[in-house]
Amino acid sequence: MTIATILTPRMIVIGGGAVAQVADVLKQVGGTRALVVTDKFMVSSGKLTAVTDPLAKAGVAFDVFSDTIEDPTTDVVEAGVARLQAGGYDSLVAFGGGSPIDTAKAMSVLAANGGRMRQYKVPNPIPRQGLPLVAIPTTAGTGSEVTRFTIITDTETDEKMLIAGVPCMAAAAIVDYELTLTKPYRLTADTAIDSLTHAIEAYVSKRASPHADALARTAMATIYRNIRAVCAEPQNRAAREAMMLAATQAGMAFSNSSVALVHGMSRPIGAFFHVPHGLSNAMLLPAITAFSAGAALGRYADCARVMGIAGDDVSDQTAVAMLLDALRSLNADLKVPTPKAYGIDEARYMSLMPTMAEQALASGSPNNNPRVPTRDEIVELYRQVWA
Structure with missing residues (x-):
């Protein structure tokens, strides 16, 4: 054990x-x-x-x-x-x-x-x-x-x-x-996706534990159920209360297991281009989930089922495909821009990708990912999410 x-x-x-x-x-x-x-x-x-x-x-x-x-x-x-x-x-x-x-x-x-x-x-x-x-x-x-x-x-x-x-x-x-209750739409959306990322990464992390798993599962289910409502209805007190508790549970989950590749790659985007942390996580989450899923198919399928995206009657492969579709749809619904659409300078972004990859690896977070990437794979992921 x-x-x-x-x-x-x-x-x-x-x-x-x-x-x-x-x-x-x-x-x-x-x-x-x-x-x-x-x-x-x-x-x-x-x-x-x-x-x-x-x-x-x-x-x-x-x-x-x-x-x-x-x-x-x-x-x-x-x-x-x-x-x-x-x-x-x-x-x-x-x-x-x-x-x-x-x-x-x-x-x-x-x-x-x-x-x-x-x-x-x-x-x-x-x-x-x-x-x-x-x-x-x-x-x-x-x-x-x-x-x-x-x-x-x-x-x-x-x-x-x-x-x-x-x-x-x-x-x-x-x-x-x-x-x-008074937080604006963009801040509400970005912090909500940040907490969802915390819960998912805590659950698929190589350092996951039963204690953190229980918190992560509860958090991701609550967040996915309330995330659109809390953004569309800022005075929805029940949704705000649910999201606040879930964000704390997700924080406890990843603090006691660890975040992984999304956070490792997100930090350099924030540092170099001053993108809010939750927003840079959101930009990366679908692509990195697709990159990682094959190495922890059952875990990612669990995420889909816990979040109510997939039922118990579908295969893990189908559940993960449904999870990827749901994450892309969530980004679209919450108006998450790509780095290009955000207004980041393309030449600077492309030139900094190797440095960002090195900093991501140096943080240690990618080592917790189900599929541990090479520097070149991280560079390619940065390229994929650009537009």
């Missing part, structure tokens, strides 16, 4: 309005003076008050670092660490999408361990645990609130680095679907 190591936050609070409990959750993980990590939109829109008002009411000392950006960089992390060290904080609260949460994780790691962020990219270990973090996602997608990963772009090299380990795990997560 394969030995699985299961990592989760110490505490997860789930439900509509749960963000109001932030002060109590922070205290339970030992925080008395917190740096709240978020982005400028959360401040300017007034949404940050969902966190700051309960903290202030409870008499918890805090300050706000709002300089995070989409696709967080080492420059932003280093600025955050300087702020963290200057203020004498004993904890962090991250509020926003995956970027503020990933930034806060990296700040905790770098403040505790020193040096440069690239020293801790996979497969390098992270020696020391950092300050406790309470992660509060405002999108249903990344799962970062419950994972042992953070993704940071090296400003000097444009490499989107995967950093992994126990010190990247939040001490607590607050999962409140009401925070997603």
